[in-house]
Amino acid sequence: MTMAIDRTRRLGLQGLGLAGISSCLLNGSASAQTSAGSSLRILVGFPPGGGTDVMARYIADKLRERIGQPVLVENRAGASGAIAIDALKKAPTDGSTLMYATSATTVALTVTRKNPGFVLEKDLVPIGLTGLTSTVFVLSPKIGLSNLKEYAQWLRRNPDRANFGTTALGSNTHFFGSLLGKALGTPLDPVGYKGAAPLLTDLMAGHVSAGCGGLTDFLTHHQAGKVKIIAVSALRRPSFAPDIPTVTELGYPDLTYEGFYGFYGPPGLSSAQLDYWSRELRVTTESADLKQKLYNTGLDVQTSTPSEFVQRQQSLVLSFGEMMRQAGYRPE
Incomplete structure (x- = not known):
């Protein structure tokens, strides 16, 4: 079932405080x-x-x-x-x-x-x-991989490293990473961080091989070559980041999600x-x-x-x- 927001859904509004x-x-x-x-x-x-x-x-x-x-x-x-x-x-x-x-x-x-x-x-x-x-899945430059297919193969060779850092446990970044791991056939264990900044530090240093967070957290570092974004949950490729493939393009349309x-x-x-x-x-x-x-x-x-x-x-x-x-x- 797709995670895309139903843009036509209109629910009753309560407690808006818009009177007057x-x-x-x-x-x-x-x-x-x-x-x-x-x-x-x-x-x-x-x-x-x-x-x-x-x-x-x-x-x-x-x-x-x-x-x-x-x-x-x-x-x-x-x-x-x-x-x-x-x-x-x-x-x-x-x-x-x-x-x-x-x-x-x-x-x-x-x-x-x-x-x-x-x-x-x-x-x-x-x-x-x-x-x-959108949510993105990102790799540390230390593992030398460039796309999701290579990462899936790497996981099979390195099952002891089947984990990913998330900017917050119990968030869409947590669930997106877990569901992507299931889709790849290799369950990924989430490692919680207190926001994107400490996760980025560990990704760039190679202390964690992969991570999941908001596109806004990782885009500039991706463009600078400090980390590698290999998938985005957006409906379409962002105009400001056309090199990043969507989950639909990669074969996983049910993972589409926008916050x-x-x-x-x-x-x-x-x-x-x-x-x-x-x-x-x-x-x-x-x-x-x-x-x-x-x-x-x-x-x-x-x-x-x-x-x-x-x-x-x-x-x-x-x-x-x-x-x-x-x-x-x-x-x-």
Whole structure:
């Protein structure tokens, strides 16, 4: 069963906090005044140097130019992003704290944990998407392989090295790697890392032979020849990385999967603040220079309204749950 997002699925929307949109428009200046004069804090659930952190800093720099106030990125790494979510839950509701996150955190924790410590529809207020991202399978340059066929043959010769590093256990990167191993006929054991940065370090040094993470985490290192991406879960080859084959091309269309990146606000965020940050972040992300930087990291830039964000999130919860079941993973 394909893991591609059903783009036609439309589920009932609940708890969007979008009532009074006309009030938001009338009070736009009040919204801006509420935000002005203090720093904006952007929480990131992974260490510095990974794809999420790099993109957050690009966006922060451009947003700082636009709104004329300090914008700070604060790394709250650990627990697959749950630490950052907990910090957002406890943040002030005045619009001074937002979180930049991937579905590999918000959706994955919701689906894979019996008690994730938050309720997705209640505790995280979707503000807007910045884009879609795919999962990739990547090899260490130390093993000297260039494609999936060679890797499959190498695994048969080196069964003791049938493992892969994942940027987060219980995430799409974990399940994608496990399902790819099954498809190749050699089960792969996942090795959990606290984000992409430490995994990249071990891949480049040859301490782990293969890894799985977001395209945004590995693209620049792939282009620099520091690691080798051999498969991407996207529906089609990324225009900014045409040399990377899709899982469909490689004969495994059921592994197709696309996640997202976006901004969330804390529970209790006012409709005026929601409207303000949705507008400012959308305009900022769509600026030509920032858009190019995000493309270069591997993000398929696509912005959205809060309601469109909720729709995509709800659809992904369903497809991610199916991916988890196929991987044989049970909620902890």
